[in-house]
Amino acid sequence: MEASFGVSSAAAANAVNSPALSPPSLPFIRSEARPISWRVDKSRKAGKITTKAVAAQAENPASAASKPGHEVLLFEALREGLEEEMERDPRVCIFGEDVGHYGGSYKVSKGLADKYGDLRVLDTPIAENSFTGMAVGAAMTGLRPVVEGMNMGFLLLAFNQISDNCGMLHYTSGGQFTIPTVIRGPGGVGRQLGAEHSQRLESYFQSIPGIQMVACSTPYNAKGLMKAAIRSENPVVLFEHVLLYNLKERIPDEEYVVSLEEAEMVRPGEHVTILTYSRMRYHVMQAAKTLVNKGYDPEVIDIRSLKPFDLYTIGNSIKKTHKVLIVEECMRTGGIGASLTAAINENFNDYLDAPIVCLSSQDVPTPYAGTLEEWTVVQPGQIVTAVEQLCR
Amino acid sequence: MALTRRSLHLHLIRPIFSARLLTTASTSPISIETSLPFTAHNIDPPSRSVQTSPHELLSFFRDMVLMRRMEIASDSLYKAKLIRGFCHLYDGQEAVAIGMEAAITRKDCIITAYRDHCLYLGRGGTLVEAFAELMGRNGGCSKGKGGSMHFYKKDAGFYGGHGIVGAQIPLGCGLAFAQKYSKDDSVSFMMYGDGAANQGQLFEALNMAALWDLPAILVCENNHYGMGTAEWRAAKSPAYFKRGDYVPGLKVDGMDALAVKQACKFAKEHALKNGPIILEMDTYRYHGHSMSDPGSTYRTRDEISGIRQERDPVERVRKLILAHDLATEKEMKDTEKEVRKEVDEAIAKAKEMPSPDPSELFTNVYVKGLGVEAFGADRKELRAVLP
Numbered sequence: 001m002e003a004s005f006g007v008s009s010a011a012a013a014n015a016v017n018s019p020a021l022s023p024p025s026l027p028f029i030r031s032e033a034r035p036i037s038w039r040v041d042k043s044r045k046a047g048k049i050t051t052k053a054v055a056a057q058a059e060n061p062a063s064a065a066s067k068p069g070h071e072v073l074l075f076e077a078l079r080e081g082l083e084e085e086m087e088r089d090p091r092v093c094i095f096g097e098d099v100g101h102y103g104g105s106y107k108v109s110k111g112l113a114d115k116y117g118d119l120r121v122l123d124t125p126i127a128e129n130s131f132t133g134m135a136v137g138a139a140m141t142g143l144r145p146v147v148e149g150m151n152m153g154f155l156l157l158a159f160n161q162i163s164d165n166c167g168m169l170h171y172t173s174g175g176q177f178t179i180p181t182v183i184r185g186p187g188g189v190g191r192q193l194g195a196e197h198s199q200r201l202e203s204y205f206q207s208i209p210g211i212q213m214v215a216c217s218t219p220y221n222a223k224g225l226m227k228a229a230i231r232s233e234n235p236v237v238l239f240e241h242v243l244l245y246n247l248k249e250r251i252p253d254e255e256y257v258v259s260l261e262e263a264e265m266v267r268p269g270e271h272v273t274i275l276t277y278s279r280m281r282y283h284v285m286q287a288a289k290t291l292v293n294k295g296y297d298p299e300v301i302d303i304r305s306l307k308p309f310d311l312y313t314i315g316n317s318i319k320k321t322h323k324v325l326i327v328e329e330c331m332r333t334g335g336i337g338a339s340l341t342a343a344i345n346e347n348f349n350d351y352l353d354a355p356i357v358c359l360s361s362q363d364v365p366t367p368y369a370g371t372l373e374e375w376t377v378v379q380p381g382q383i384v385t386a387v388e389q390l391c392r
Numbered sequence: 393m394a395l396t397r398r399s400l401h402l403h404l405i406r407p408i409f410s411a412r413l414l415t416t417a418s419t420s421p422i423s424i425e426t427s428l429p430f431t432a433h434n435i436d437p438p439s440r441s442v443q444t445s446p447h448e449l450l451s452f453f454r455d456m457v458l459m460r461r462m463e464i465a466s467d468s469l470y471k472a473k474l475i476r477g478f479c480h481l482y483d484g485q486e487a488v489a490i491g492m493e494a495a496i497t498r499k500d501c502i503i504t505a506y507r508d509h510c511l512y513l514g515r516g517g518t519l520v521e522a523f524a525e526l527m528g529r530n531g532g533c534s535k536g537k538g539g540s541m542h543f544y545k546k547d548a549g550f551y552g553g554h555g556i557v558g559a560q561i562p563l564g565c566g567l568a569f570a571q572k573y574s575k576d577d578s579v580s581f582m583m584y585g586d587g588a589a590n591q592g593q594l595f596e597a598l599n600m601a602a603l604w605d606l607p608a609i610l611v612c613e614n615n616h617y618g619m620g621t622a623e624w625r626a627a628k629s630p631a632y633f634k635r636g637d638y639v640p641g642l643k644v645d646g647m648d649a650l651a652v653k654q655a656c657k658f659a660k661e662h663a664l665k666n667g668p669i670i671l672e673m674d675t676y677r678y679h680g681h682s683m684s685d686p687g688s689t690y691r692t693r694d695e696i697s698g699i700r701q702e703r704d705p706v707e708r709v710r711k712l713i714l715a716h717d718l719a720t721e722k723e724m725k726d727t728e729k730e731v732r733k734e735v736d737e738a739i740a741k742a743k744e745m746p747s748p749d750p751s752e753l754f755t756n757v758y759v760k761g762l763g764v765e766a767f768g769a770d771r772k773e774l775r776a777v778l779p
Contacts, residue, residue, distance in 0.1 A: 093573070119573060125603070127596035130562040134600065137503070137566020140551055143573060164556055165563060172542040173552065174535035175756040210757050228766060233759035259766035 096148030152187030224258025491652025587618025646675030
């Protein structure tokens with residue numbers, strides 16, 4: 001996970017090839033070289049190893065020279081987005097534990113307290129319920145607070161404030177109040193952090209009416225989603241992942257904002273639609289390399305918007321491939337995958353050639369032991385097997 | 393009809409007894425002693441003698457009678473099944489709402505829990521909007537989508553109207569934070585009951601308000617019963633004004649509108665300079681916790697009628713008016729009749745309003761039309777968000 005994948009989304013207007021994907025640095029994959037009659041990619045010959053499973057970007061040295069961009073790690077991209085929005089709008093403020101003087105436990109708000117002062121980058125005591133409520137109250141008067149949960153799991157303590165006040169006040173007041181808050185923080189299964197610090201709250205929050213949920217996965221979309229979430233008049237929950245903070249990517253120097261409701265096409269393909277988000281995107285891409293060598297052509301979509309789903313992009317993909325595999329980090333019961341399965345079945349049943357396969361984490365508290373933890377989340381090998389079975 | 397302070401000019405259009413009374417009433421100051429002294433914690437209490445005027449006393453009387461009448465009318469409407477769900481009535485506690493309004497401006501914010509009908513009126517809400525919201529009609533203050541527990545009035549600084557006990561306190565803390573952030577010399581009053589005083593989020597909010605010197609005033613409306621549980625059965629220390637420890641507190645006779653006014657004025661000055669303060673209003677509710685609670689299983693009828701005879705806020709003001717010769721018995725009775733008529737007319741008008749349109753089910757879930765414009769770094773494609 002520490003390797004910088006440098007995955008650039010095809011939706012980016014100016015994606016630049018990352019140098020990290022040069023062949024010598026990748027593991028050597030030996031394909032089985034079985035000719036498969038319905039293989040679409042004519043450029044591949046039996047036995048040839050393809051090391052780039054990501055759709056190749058047009059090598060354009062001219063554009064690379066004129067708009068070089070700059071390399072950032074994901075947490076730096078988040079910080080850039082936050083800083084740009086705070087500069088632009090004096091109403092944007094940050095609430096959270098250790099966000100000020102300490103600079104944020106994942107350094108997302110480093111340096112901001114020195115620049116904007118202690119009131120705007122507020123170090124709160126450990127009182128999630130209350131400071132989330134405080135953020136909602138401040139938002140009712142017009143401020144635009146960004147609430148950081150040091151770990152998303154801690155925000156379970158603030159569930160009442162997020163669901164009743166954040167989500168519902170716009171409705172119960174008949175439209176009088178808008179709550180333009182952003183609630184963000186790292187979640188997901190990390191490296192042996194233990195059960196309570198490996199929570200995936202997207203499954204708990206998904207039925208709250210009135211909020212939007214997005215999950216970032218690359219430095220490019222992290223910055224864009226942060227900016228969009230702050231600018232949005234609706235309350236937005238931005239899910240980050242503990243293990244993705246050190247991803248490196250080259251992002252443009254110019255300002256950009258990414259759409260909150262759109263999914264991202266990571267790798268176009270023909271055989272199967274793989275829907276994923278956050279860290280599982282990288283497991284899927286790793287599996288995609290193996291799959292491509294085996295002759296499959298998966299279409300990988302990072303759904304990004306967890307509430308509402310971008311059924312437009314997803315639907316178009318299903319109409320093309322007719323098979324769906326969902327790979328998520330939520331638990332099997334009641335997760336994002338479960339809702340997505342239901343939504344796709346309702347809307348695109350006619351286009352499906354096979355039942356939707358959903359790979360999720362096991363319904364267990366995340367164990368501490370490394371080997372056990374590895375088996376609670378979906379691994380690339382399982383994704384490969386699932387695609388092979390689906391495309392049989 | 394909104395309360396007298398704002399709608400005086402409307403009264404002049406229709407000459408009525410009480411209007412004539414109020415227009416001719418002088419604003420020359422009278423000094424009146426509060427019924428009981430203030431008990432203070434970590435602070436010097438304000439003086440017992442309150443500055444008021446005949447005009448203010450008469451408007452107190454009219455407004456409290458209006459609130460009382462509205463709550464009693466809501467009782468009948470609930471029994472006639474026009475109001476459904478939960479209905480928490482405020483009669484007996486009117487002095488808190490009235491006294492607070494007299495001490496502050498519309499720039500100051502008030503946030504409370506579910507016993508919010510009279511506070512809404514105090515902030516300038518109209519009777520018609522209140523009844524329409526209670527009956528779930530289109531013309532209600534929250535378009536009929538909130539109900540009894542969700543009255544809001546943004547332009548007058550009334551932030552509701554919340555159903556979950558105690559959850560409004562951190563919100564109020566946020567209001568005070570925003571006031572400090574924008575430095576506009578106003579304060580926030582966050583009201584809660586003796587039941588909510590045992591919520592953890594109250595103490596979390598108190599800690600934060602004291603830490604950052606927020607202009608927050610926490611008002612505990614202690615009516616001595618948290619639904620069916622008496623205060624001594626729920627709290628180890630029912631001295632709620634002392635619970636703030638390092639935060640100063642004041643215990644006030646909540647049935648005396650003038651004492652409430654004095655305390656709120658004092659609290660506002662304190663909060664603007666020194667940060668949070670707790671006010672405990674010793675008050676009482678005649679009705680049960682809500683309309684589904686008879687209110688007599690956990691307290692005796694003697695207790696209720698005793699308080700009504702000795703401490704009723706409306707009677708206290710009536711006696712003050714008579715003692716200072718500001719109006720006659722007959723004039724006050726006429727005021728009451730007129731208020732009753734006003735309330736009946738408002739109910740009739742609200743009854744005629746239609747239910748919200750079915751399409752309203754889906755409006756105001758998200759904020760429409762204010763989508764975020766998404767654009768790439770080269771700005772070639774500008775994508776607007778589809779609602």
